[in-house]
Amino acid sequence: MLRVTAACCALGALGALASVAVATQDAQRPPNLVVIFTDDQGWGDIGCQGAKGFETPHLDALAAQGVRCSNFYVAQAVCSASRAALLTGCYSNRVGISGALGPSSKIGIADAELTLAELNKQAGHATAIFGKWHLGHHPQFLPMRHGFDEFYGIPYSNDMWPFHPVNPKAWGDLPTLEGHEVVGFNTDQNRFTGDFTSRAVDFIERHADEPFFLYLAHPMPHVPLHASEAHRGRSEQGLYGDVIQEIDASVGAVVAALERTGNTERTLVVYASDNGPWLSYGNHAGSTGPLREGKGTSFEGGVRVPCIWSWPGQLPAGRVCETPLMTIDVLPTWAGRLGQALGEAPVDGVDVWSTLRGDSVLPERPLFFYYANNELQAMRRGRWKLHLPHSYRSMGQRAVGADGQTGKYDYSWKTGLELYDLEADVGESNDLAKTHPRKVEELLVDVFSMRAELGDRLTGQPGPQRRPPGRVPTER
Numbered sequence: 001m002l003r004v005t006a007a008c009c010a011l012g013a014l015g016a017l018a019s020v021a022v023a024t025q026d027a028q029r030p031p032n033l034v035v036i037f038t039d040d041q042g043w044g045d046i047g048c049q050g051a052k053g054f055e056t057p058h059l060d061a062l063a064a065q066g067v068r069c070s071n072f073y074v075a076q077a078v079c080s081a082s083r084a085a086l087l088t089g090c091y092s093n094r095v096g097i098s099g100a101l102g103p104s105s106k107i108g109i110a111d112a113e114l115t116l117a118e119l120n121k122q123a124g125h126a127t128a129i130f131g132k133w134h135l136g137h138h139p140q141f142l143p144m145r146h147g148f149d150e151f152y153g154i155p156y157s158n159d160m161w162p163f164h165p166v167n168p169k170a171w172g173d174l175p176t177l178e179g180h181e182v183v184g185f186n187t188d189q190n191r192f193t194g195d196f197t198s199r200a201v202d203f204i205e206r207h208a209d210e211p212f213f214l215y216l217a218h219p220m221p222h223v224p225l226h227a228s229e230a231h232r233g234r235s236e237q238g239l240y241g242d243v244i245q246e247i248d249a250s251v252g253a254v255v256a257a258l259e260r261t262g263n264t265e266r267t268l269v270v271y272a273s274d275n276g277p278w279l280s281y282g283n284h285a286g287s288t289g290p291l292r293e294g295k296g297t298s299f300e301g302g303v304r305v306p307c308i309w310s311w312p313g314q315l316p317a318g319r320v321c322e323t324p325l326m327t328i329d330v331l332p333t334w335a336g337r338l339g340q341a342l343g344e345a346p347v348d349g350v351d352v353w354s355t356l357r358g359d360s361v362l363p364e365r366p367l368f369f370y371y372a373n374n375e376l377q378a379m380r381r382g383r384w385k386l387h388l389p390h391s392y393r394s395m396g397q398r399a400v401g402a403d404g405q406t407g408k409y410d411y412s413w414k415t416g417l418e419l420y421d422l423e424a425d426v427g428e429s430n431d432l433a434k435t436h437p438r439k440v441e442e443l444l445v446d447v448f449s450m451r452a453e454l455g456d457r458l459t460g461q462p463g464p465q466r467r468p469p470g471r472v473p474t475e476r
Contacts, residue, residue: 030123030211030338031311032267034254035116035330037086037215038247039079039132039157039222041273044289045244046306051287053237054245058252059308062271065317066310067356071324071422073380074275076370077295077302079157080134082274082327083217087115087135087146089331089347091368093454096469099372101136102160103172108136109146110470114343116331117147120213123338128203129153130196131217138472144179148215152178152199154187158219161186165224165405189226192219193243197250201257208261216254218247221277224404225284239403240284265313268337270330273305280407282400292428297392298369298377299428300385309356316358323355323362324380345467366446374463376456379446383423386443387415390458419443 043049047056048063049070075085079100081092087109088095095113109115117127128150129143136142137155144151154176159165161174163186173185200216220226220243227242231249235241251271258264277286279294279301288294288301295302307325309315328349335342336351355362369378377390393409400407419433419440433440450456455463 029266030125032125032212032214032258032263033116033120033334034214034216034258034267034269035086036251036254036269036271037083037131037217038271038273039217039219040275040278040286040295041221041244041247041306042277042286042288042294043291043301043304043306044287045221045273045277049306050289051244054235054241056244056248058248058255059271059306062251062255062269062310063308063318065312066269066308067315067319067321069307069309069321069325069356071322072272072305072307073303073324073326073367073369074273074305075303075326075328075368076372077275077297078372079132079222079274081370081372083134084109086272086274086327086330087117088113089116089328089342089349091328091348091370091454093370093374093463093466094346094348095467097135098370098374100157101134102156103137105136106138106472107469108138108141110468111140111145112345112467113146114331114345115146116334117143117213117215119147119331119335119338119340119342120211121147123340124211126203126207126210126212127215128199128213129215129217130199130203131192131215132157132219133217136470139180140472141470142177142180150179150203152176153196153217154219157222158189158192159223163224189219189224190228190232192226193246193250194228194230197253200250201253204254204257204263205261208263214254216250218250220247221286223278223281223284223406238283240286244286265311268309268311268314268334270307270309272307272327276302276305278406279395280401280409281404282402282407284401284404290426293392293394296371297394298371298387298390299392300422300426303369303378315356319356319358321356321358323352324367324382325352325355325362326367346465366443366450368450374455374457374466376447376451376454376458379443379450380422381443381446383421384439384443385420385422385428386440386447387418387420387428388447388458389416390414 074082084092084097131153176184176187231246276294291301293299293301354360364382418431453465
């Protein structure tokens with residue numbers, strides 16, 4: 001009896017030691033990161049920010065259990081540039097990327113840039129991207145060369161194919177890639193959201209017991225809009241609403257996979273869009289809510305996007321963060337959670353973790369908004385936004401498109417040196433430059449500093465701190 005008791009005690013002690021070892025090992029395991037990035041989704045296109053005609057219960061639940069950022073920005077209101085900023089923590093102009101790279105482009109993300117995927121690889125994460133890349137389609141620019149273990153998706157926008165509604169003859173076939181290999185052309189886009197979601201869920205399940213970084217970059221709701229049969233015709237709004245509801249279901253599937261694999265409390269989920277809606281497409285475009293203009297402009301509707309950060313147990317539930325934050329902050333914030341160094345090359349973002357948690361207030365800092373060709377068009381500091389003289393596109397009084405056909409923008413619009421108080425006038429309708437000249441002068445100090453560093457095509461300044469993009473070698 002004594003021997004049995006002793007044996008039981010020994011087994012109990014071993015079991016306790018094993019439990020301590022497992023707990024210690026789990027505590028030492030780096031956390032996971034999931035970034036879900038949509039394309040052309042407007043600020044007003046989630047339920048908790050006033051969406052009409054469709055529902056987003058999973059996004060609303062994500063916001064309820066995390067932090068919704070009401071003043072969250074992209075660095076440039078267009079595809080490639082926005083993604084470059086997200087993945088490098090830098091203004092896209094600093095890393096030599098602007099606008100939207102197409103099939104004829106000879107540039108892409110440079111090898112020297114530290115990407116969010118490479119940061120995670122350094123910490124021992126498995127990494128994957130499913131969806132749209134758009135940082136160069138030549139082999140040297142593809143995800144597998146920049147920190148990702150897996151890639152399934154398209155190299156650039158889903159309208160860059162022979163079925164473009166305006167210029168179908170200008171585009172070749174749209175490839176679908178698995179790693180570096182082309183596995184099809186002009187894939188049925190009704191499958192896109194579901195296929196990329198299935199890949200994402202499978203990735204989570206395969207790597208449930210190790211740290212991972214998942215980048216789910218949905219091509220939707222960029223036109224042409226496509227939804228699976230299961231989701232088509234389900235929203236009051238029409239096809240655009242169907243697409244958003246399928247994306248919302250995708251978020252639900254990813255969150256469920258995290259819960260099923262026991263990864264909910266060890267995973268930060270970040271949800272955002274690459275820019276505002278493509279307004280010329282009418283009912284196939286989203287809503288900016290109360291914001292002015294949309295994609296392709298530096299007005300709030302172009303650069304302010306929906307954003308949610310959720311990490312149960314680490315971030316407070318149901319918090320609304322009104323401090324202006326940006327996609328450039330994702331990489332340095334995550335580096336802080338991993339304890340990883342960012343390298344020698346400067347980044348523009350900052351670690352905003354304490355601000356997200358509500359532990360401290362981030363000091364006011366200037367945020368800069370560029371558009372194509374390195375044009376510094378606007379900046380924000382605190383409640384104030386300063387527009388610099390530039391041309392922009394607007395629908396104005398022109399008729400918008402419908403059902404996949406686009407209206408024609410008026411490109412003759414111009415803005416002068418204009419000042420807006422975004423806390424009182426989020427729609428940027430009341431120019432206060434003449435009544436607040438000292439505030440204009442104060443903000444111009446930031447502008448002059450940034451122009452001297454990264455340049456500005458509008459004023460002919462080259463920008464000595466701009467780093468070159470990667471380039472395809474020239475044949476001799």
